[in-house]
Amino acid sequence: MSEAIYVLIDHAQGEIRTASQESLVIGQRMADDSGFSLHALILGHEVRSLAEELAGKKVNSVVWVDDPKLEEYDPDVYCEALSQVLTEKQPHLLLMGHIYQNIDLAPKLAAAINKGLVTDCIGYRKVEEGFTFVRQMFRNKLNADVQIRSSHPWIVTLQAGSASVDDLQEGSAEVVAQSAELSSVQARRKSLEAFEVTKGKVDLSKAENIVAVGRGIKKKENLKIIEDLAETLDAEVAASRPVVDSEWLGRDRQIGSSGQTVAPRLYVACGISGAIQHIVGMKNSQCIVAINSDPNAPIFNIASYGIVGDLFEIVPALTKRLREL
Ligand SMILES: Cc1cc2nc3c(=O)[nH]c(=O)nc-3n(C[C@H](O)[C@H](O)[C@H](O)COP(=O)(O)OP(=O)(O)OC[C@H]3O[C@@H](n4cnc5c(N)ncnc54)[C@H](O)[C@@H]3O)c2cc1C
Numbered sequence: 001m002s003e004a005i006y007v008l009i010d011h012a013q014g015e016i017r018t019a020s021q022e023s024l025v026i027g028q029r030m031a032d033d034s035g036f037s038l039h040a041l042i043l044g045h046e047v048r049s050l051a052e053e054l055a056g057k058k059v060n061s062v063v064w065v066d067d068p069k070l071e072e073y074d075p076d077v078y079c080e081a082l083s084q085v086l087t088e089k090q091p092h093l094l095l096m097g098h099i100y101q102n103i104d105l106a107p108k109l110a111a112a113i114n115k116g117l118v119t120d121c122i123g124y125r126k127v128e129e130g131f132t133f134v135r136q137m138f139r140n141k142l143n144a145d146v147q148i149r150s151s152h153p154w155i156v157t158l159q160a161g162s163a164s165v166d167d168l169q170e171g172s173a174e175v176v177a178q179s180a181e182l183s184s185v186q187a188r189r190k191s192l193e194a195f196e197v198t199k200g201k202v203d204l205s206k207a208e209n210i211v212a213v214g215r216g217i218k219k220k221e222n223l224k225i226i227e228d229l230a231e232t233l234d235a236e237v238a239a240s241r242p243v244v245d246s247e248w249l250g251r252d253r254q255i256g257s258s259g260q261t262v263a264p265r266l267y268v269a270c271g272i273s274g275a276i277q278h279i280v281g282m283k284n285s286q287c288i289v290a291i292n293s294d295p296n297a298p299i300f301n302i303a304s305y306g307i308v309g310d311l312f313e314i315v316p317a318l319t320k321r322l323r324e325l
Contacts, residue, residue: 002037002089002090002091002092003034003035003036003037003092004036004037004038004039004060004089004091004092005027005030005031005034005036005037005038005039005091005092005093005095006039006040006041006063006085006086006089006091006093006094006095006153007020007023007024007027007038007039007040007041007059007094007095007096008020008023008041008042008043008082008094008095008096008097008102009024009040009041009042009050009054010096010097010099010101010102011042011044011047011050012194014049014050015050016050016053016054017097017099018097018160018165018205018206019097019098019099019158019160020096020097021165021168022097022158022160022161022162022163022164022165022263023095023096023097023158023162023163024040024057024059024168025163025164025165025167025168026095026123026124026158026162026163027059027095028057028058028059028167028168028169029163030095030124030126030131033126034126034130034131036092037060037061038058038059038060039059039060039061039062039063039089039091040054040057040059040061040062040063040173041062041063041065041082041085041094042054042062042063042064042065043065043067043070043078043081043082044064044065044066044070044071045066045067045068045069045070045071046066046071047064047066048064048175051064051175052175054173054175055172055173055174055175056170056171056172057168057169057170057171057173058169058170058171058173059171059173060173061173061174061175061176062173062174062175062176063085063089063176063178064175064176064177064178065081065085065178065179065180066177067081067180067182069182069185069187070182072191073101073105073191074187074189074191075104075105075108075189076185076186076187076188076189077182077185077187078105079105079108079109079112080112080180080182080185081180081182082094082105082109083109083112083113084180084181085178085180086109086113086115086153087113089153090152090153091152091153092130092152092153092154093131093152093153093154093155093156094153094154094155094156095156095157095158096155096156096157096158097157097158097160098119098120098121098157098158098159098160099160102157103119103157106119106155106157107119109155110155113153114150115150115151115152115153115154115155116148116149116150116154116155117148117154117155117156117157118133118135118146118148118154118155118156118157119135119156119157120135120136120157120158120159121133121134121135121146121156121157121158121159121162122134122135122136122143122158122159122162123162124156125145132145132146132147133145133146133147133148133156134146136280159261160205160261161205161261161262161263161281161283161284162284163284164263164284164286165263166265166286202236202252202253203260204236204238204252204253204255204260204262205260205261205262205263207235207236207238207262207264208234208235208264208265208266209230209233209234209235209236209264209265209266209267209268210230210235210236210237210238210255210262210264210266210267210268210282210285211226211229211230211233211235211236211237211238211268211270212237212238212239212240212255212267212268212269212270212272212282213226213237213238213239213240213243213249213270213271213272214239214240214242214243214269214270214271214272214273214278215240215242215243215271215272215273216270216271216272216292216293216311217243217248217270217271217311219248220246220247220248222312223237223248223249225311225312225315225316225319226270226315228315228316228319229268229270229315229318229319229322232319232322232323233266233268233322235266235268236253237249237253238253238254238255238260238262239253239254239255240254240255240256240272240273240275240278241254241256241258241259241277241278244259255278255281255282256275256277256278256279256280256281256282257276257277257280257281258277259281260281261280261281261282262281262282262284262285263282263284263285263286264285264286265285265286265287266285266286266287266289267282267285267287267288267289268289268290268291269282269288269289269290269291269292269299269303270291270311270315271291271292271293271311272290272292272299273292273294273297273298273299274290274297274298274299274300274301274302275298279298279299279302283302287304287305288302288303288304288305289303289304289305289306289307290303290305290306290307291307291309291311291314291315292306292307292308292311293308293309293310293311294308295308
């Protein structure tokens with residue numbers, strides 16, 4: 001086993017996925033905490049520009065496996081390529097984003113190489129023997145520290161929003177070509193045309209500013225004051241689940257355990273109590289402003305700034321002041 005951390009870099013339409021950038025941030029922190037080396041691992045075909053982009057980050061190397069068979073995601077091919085890399089390099093662990101592709105791939109890979117897997121982690125702790133991984137349990141009511149007992153390499157998937165991409169450190173590394181023998185792998189699946197779940201809708205995970213509204217808004221007709229504030233802040237409008245269940249806003253605007261996970265620079269929560277199922281989707285926002293008439297609302301526990309009062313007074317006043325500024 002080498003003292004190395006590998007991070008699998010997923011990409012789509014020529015761009016590195018946000019979840020992978022977040023995983024790289026966690027990898028950088030783990031490397032800083034442990035003194036282990038850090039390596040970005042990218043699979044694909046003719047993705048040199050992405051490999052070079054990664055070489056500008058604080059990593060020890062970028063390991064690039066290039067093969068026409070890796071052009072599209074195929075679980076058998078990807079699993080074989082990763083098995084070969086992990087068997088040869090024997091890193092301490094492989095980190096990857098907890099995205100749909102890896103929800104498919106990670107257990108298959110762990111079973112193929114017979115190593116331990118922890119999924120959907122929100123962080124890690126440095127302990128004497130190495131690392132433990134933090135994952136939420138019982139509908140996010142508890143955080144559990146999970147230890148892996150198998151030999152290395154371990155496989156760990158990280159929840160979206162577990163780090164902020166703004167914390168990604170720059171650096172300079174070389175791109176190292178890594179071969180994998182994939183000719184004998186028979187692909188058993190055929191990919192159909194890719195489509196975006198959020199096509200024509202909003203992808204809140206990319207929003208820099210979000211104004212979110214909860215049941216405190218009372219009825220759909222009152223949403224105008226929220227939309228005005230959002231427009232002033234160049235923000236997307238988002239919602240808690242009751243607002244979506246009432247069909248005041250579309251399902252694609254729901255934040256939380258059964259909605260989207262976001263980590264914007266600014267998250268303004270208006271009339272949202274701060275139930276755990278909501279918080280899990282927005283707690284990694286850099287600055288949280290909560291407006292709530294109940295001083296004991298749990299949202300204030302995670303707010304950077306709290307305003308106790310009636311949102312029907314505060315939100316229009318805030319919009320007016322921001323417009324003046
Ligand atoms: C399996 C499961 C999954 C779930 N998934 C999600 C999810 O993805 N996202 C999600 O959001 N929820 C989810 N929920 C629901 C969650 O448990 C809460 O019920 C929900 O988040 C509460 O939404 P809310 O804060 O808007 O409403 P409430 O809890 O009713 O809070 C309304 C808040 O508005 C305040 N308020 C009222 N009037 C005013 C006013 N005039 N001015 C200022 N403040 C005012 C109140 O003080 C209160 O704090 C889920 C629940 C379950 C069981």
